[in-house]
Amino acid sequence: MRADRLVSLVLLLRRHGRLSATALARELEVSTRTVLRDIEALSAAGVPVYAERGRHGGFALLPGFQTELTGLNHEEALALLVAGSRRGAQAFGLGTALASAMRKVVDALPESYRATAVDAVERLLIDPDTDLLARRQAPDEVPDDVVAEVRRAVFAGHKLRIHYAAAGQEPRWRTVDPIGLVTVREQVYLLATRSGEDRTYRLSRVHAAEELAEPAQRPDRVDLDRAWQERSTRFRTGGDQVTALVRLHPARREDAVGTALAVLDESTDADGWLRLEVTFQDRRHAGWAMWRLATAAEVLEPQWLRAYLHERATAVAARYSDSSPNRWDRSVGPV
Template identity: 40%
Template sequence: MRATRLVTLLLLLQNRGRMTARELAEELEVSVRTVYRDVEALGGAGIPLYGEAGHAGGYRLVDGYRTRLTGLTADEAQAAFLAALPGAAADLGLGEALAAARLKLRAALPAELREHAGRIQERFLLDAPGWYGDADRTPHLAAVATALWERRVLVLRYRRWRAPEEIERRIEPYGLVLKAGRWYLVAGGPSGIRTYRVDQILGLTELDEEFATPDDFDLPAYWARYLADFRARLHSGDALVRLTPEGARRLGVEAAGDGWTETRVPIESIAHAHGEFLRLGTDIEVLEPAELRARMAETVGALAARYRSPEL
């Protein structure tokens, strides 16, 4: 991509000083003629570089010139525009800061790259929440984020799924995670590191007390372990089922052929599997466990009775 090559050429000159057209061509893996065209394009974009003739000549930047985008390639600049989450930034109280950062980033790019980055924003959009639900209401997210930046201890009033449903807990916020449109707070406390859904926070108080995040805490590593443990707890059993080719496709199972496929699949619980398998209609038959098969049969029988044509 030419935009990437132009930035690389600029950074080569900035980092190494003078370079000949042949040296640049070898680094960029292009022809010398291409280097001449790229140098001309950079000059037209306002980059102050000049060429020196002779055996010791070459191209160099005007003394004192430094690009404000040191080390950022065109792909990286595009990724910065593509990966930013305006909604998430606004939730965290950083909407204006993100807008200002984008303006500064765009201004720092050469004209050709600036136009290319603009097209990225016009053509790509990341919408994090799922189809069948709006993003959770998180009125306390900004306050949690502030405590996180400032390393302040919080006292939470929190709603959880088991009794007692409402609890109060003193925590040290270590990090925030946005997963499928839902915010999670990772925090230390009396019982170790725990994960809290931000939308379940009923109230909070920030204490005039600072804390230090443990040196060995790594948020991505913690989250990866948390997800692995969650999936292990989620699939507490399995079921033996028969699937049509369509049922196998929808369940993400490799079909044995054109007929029925018999396979075991992990399930969270009898109740959860019952609801999930009903979605497959006639493309699935549950063989085991017996309790799940009986519940499926009971539901199918009730549905058949409900939709049976009334006798005339």
């Protein structure tokens, strides 16, 4: 681990010319004390790194220094393979490996176009944290040690113990046979079997994980895309799902379809509005999805959903029935 970090430190200095101990510590995700020890180790090994004092000082390499230490390790190669977006590597706990791998890739580029390639990358942004409406993405938070342990078990083909908290339940230990990891809209799922039955676990609900030495009971090959599609289909057709018949303005079709689990039927009325039969995960999901469409949609069935939307709209209308806002007393609220 330290040898790989020393290589990364050299490559950072080659790329940036001069960096402070604080900047190096941030890039390498270690303490400044560790950076200073690494600098001493590099100097002892004959790498010409020197310190520049002053406000804009830092560490740098002697001009013209070259190194061939650019080989990718297993984690870095894996990070590049899953790095269709940086978020993919982050989701599987490979963000640090991806950063290290990319430094080595840049360092291996011919000098003739290294600068132009780096400049081009700075002009591309993939999956920013917020969209144009400043809505912030909310990815699942999963501890690095949990992701690493699960990932090791998946790759090694070993059984896995997870301390898992299902929705609305206390966490308890389970032993599963891991099949693969899937990331969907900032959420990471473990596909596994337990006692021969398919199971899907949301990684953010795994409090702890332990790779076991016992081999997992699973096929040698897996079509992960097909497995995910099959599980998604079973999820959409089971549980406390709600089916609704809805009239919808065609301009809001994508919004409606994007929130529903499935569209069972679709036709067009004489006035150009769409008539959709859609399913939702449960009553709460149905109420939320229809409310956000406002007057661009009308629920025809079921009656309880119409009543819910009517009650909610009546409450909102009553709140705004007076054109002037209520006076507000900070100590007791509206008066």
